[in-house]
Amino acid sequence: MPYPIACETLAVGIIAMFLAKFMLLGSGELGREFAIAAKRLGCEVVACDRYAGAPAMQVADACEVFSMLDGAALRAAVEKHRPDHIVPEIEAIDTATLAALEGESWHVVPSARAAQLTMNRDGIRRFAAEELGLKTSGYRFAESEEEAVEAAGVVGLPCVIKPVMSSSGKGQSVARTIDDVRTAFHFAIEKMRGDRPRVIVEEFIRFDSEITLLTVASADGIHFCPPIGHRQEGGDYRESWQPAELAPAVLNDAQQQAATIVSALGGRGLFGVEFFIAGDRAIFSELSPRPHDTGMVTLIGQSPNEFELHLRAILGLPVAPILTLGPSASAVILAERAGRRFRFDGVADALALGTAETPVDLRLFGKPETLPGRRMGVALARASSVEEAVSKATKAANAVTIADEEE
Ligand SMILES: Nc1ncnc2c1ncn2[C@@H]1O[C@H](COP(=O)(O)OP(=O)(O)OP(=O)(O)O)[C@@H](O)[C@H]1O
Ligand SMILES: NCC(=O)N[C@@H]1O[C@H](COP(=O)([O-])[O-])[C@@H](O)[C@H]1O
Numbered sequence: 316m317p318y319p320i321a322c323e324t325l326a327v328g329i330i331a332m333f334l335a336k337f338m339l340l341g342s343g344e345l346g347r348e349f350a351i352a353a354k355r356l357g358c359e360v361v362a363c364d365r366y367a368g369a370p371a372m373q374v375a376d377a378c379e380v381f382s383m384l385d386g387a388a389l390r391a392a393v394e395k396h397r398p399d400h401i402v403p404e405i406e407a408i409d410t411a412t413l414a415a416l417e418g419e420s421w422h423v424v425p426s427a428r429a430a431q432l433t434m435n436r437d438g439i440r441r442f443a444a445e446e447l448g449l450k451t452s453g454y455r456f457a458e459s460e461e462e463a464v465e466a467a468g469v470v471g472l473p474c475v476i477k478p479v480m481s482s483s484g485k486g487q488s489v490a491r492t493i494d495d496v497r498t499a500f501h502f503a504i505e506k507m508r509g510d511r512p513r514v515i516v517e518e519f520i521r522f523d524s525e526i527t528l529l530t531v532a533s534a535d536g537i538h539f540c541p542p543i544g545h546r547q548e549g550g551d552y553r554e555s556w557q558p559a560e561l562a563p564a565v566l567n568d569a570q571q572q573a574a575t576i577v578s579a580l581g582g583r584g585l586f587g588v589e590f591f592i593a594g595d596r597a598i599f600s601e602l603s604p605r606p607h608d609t610g611m612v613t614l615i616g617q618s619p620n621e622f623e624l625h626l627r628a629i630l631g632l633p634v635a636p637i638l639t640l641g642p643s644a645s646a647v648i649l650a651e652r653a654g655r656r657f658r659f660d661g662v663a664d665a666l667a668l669g670t671a672e673t674p675v676d677l678r679l680f681g682k683p684e685t686l687p688g689r690r691m692g693v694a695l696a697r698a699s700s701v702e703e704a705v706s707k708a709t710k711a712a713n714a715v716t717i718a719d720e721e722e
């Protein structure tokens with residue numbers, strides 16, 4: 316419902332009419348695109364993150380800086396801004412506070428339970444495999460080096476070891492020997508987010524490809540976007556493309572599994588459901604109850620894009636038809652070193668790769684600091700085939716370099 320609100324960022328005395336007020340918990344590149352979509356539909360956005368100047372804060376109406384794991388600060392921000400919708404944007408959030416807020420009738424997207432289950436790999440994996448019977452890799456959990464060795468004995472070598480609380484591949488490694496398992500356990504604990512020293516030890520899947528199936532739970536039921544293929548290095552994505560080529564029976568299987576888990580989690584919004592494709596099997600890996608990084612390809616390949624779909628689903632607005640604009644790809648632009656004074660070179664060269672038939676675009680996220688391997692931007696391309704789109708996007712991403720600025 317529209318309502319009048321005096322906005323601090325507008326001139327004194329002006330009353331704006333907002334469609335709804337969102338609070339983003341996490342304000343990175345994904346939150347920034349969501350905030351842009353929300354602003355385009357006349358919504359108000361409060362962006363929260365652990366550091367000032369985060370990407371979504373630059374396009375929001377207001378911002379708050381605190382750790383999303385600080386429950387008291389989270390509650391204070393909610394009570395101060397009184398959002399209609401609280402939208403988790405990262406995994407590591409004090410979900411006990413989210414659950415308490417939901418109990419007091421605040422709306423958490425898609426639900427506090429979905430945020431709680433997906434924040435920890437043990438939560439979502441046990442829910443998917445043990446409660447819903449989805450196909451997953453073999454797995455065990457471990458809280459000590461010895462337990463990790465024992466777990467590897469059960470799931471077999473090689474295995475993949477990840478902190479239960481982490482994302483974008485942080486703390487993740489593949490162990491090929493028992494010595495590796497010991498090293499991988501300590502690496503995972505060192506890099507984990509949150510305060511639970513626990514890892515998942517997963518059977519290594521020799522997959523043919525992997526996909527993200529963007530699945531929208533909307534007022535009129537479940538909708539699927541064309542599957543997105545992606546390539547990962549060190550647990551973090553490098554290129555994604557849409558549509559991924561899949562046998563109809565495998566796509567249908569993945570869609571059934573995605574519909575099962577999204578319906579069981581409940582709530583409205585867009586989910587990124589990840590699968591490994593091995594032969595004719597779609598093996599469930601994990602799920603984000605929010606837009607997915609590999610889904611940034613929809614910024615050029617699809618309308619509405621994944622951020623607009625999340626927004627529309629939350630607001631109970633129509634999400635279909637979902638138009639596909641042509642074979643598309645995204646490729647990431649990563650920083651090499653840590654720094655606070657830097658500039659992007661080669662932007663003109665990257666954009667010059669675009670033609671009328673094969674448009675090329677960039678998103679530079681505006682993160683205030685570089686770190687080794689930190690994603691600072693993404694190149695987008697559309698072409699007559701996904702191969703050509705990936706090649707164009709990769710060339711555009713490589714054309715952009717991050718140079719140190721003189722002090
Ligand atoms: N059991 C496995 N077998 C083979 N490869 C795996 C396995 N688990 C993970 N990987 C590889 O590592 C990538 C990242 O794993 P996963 O999605 O679990 O990590 P993440 O930290 O949650 O990443 P993100 O937050 O980007 O989704 C996968 O996309 C896949 O390429
Ligand atoms: N796979 C999850 C993912 O892509 N999350 C995105 O990365 C940001 C954190 O970036 P940072 O670590 O560079 O601050 C998050 O805020 C979100 O937008």
Ligand SMILES: [Mg+2]
Pocket residue numbers: 589601
């Ligand atoms: Mg993943």
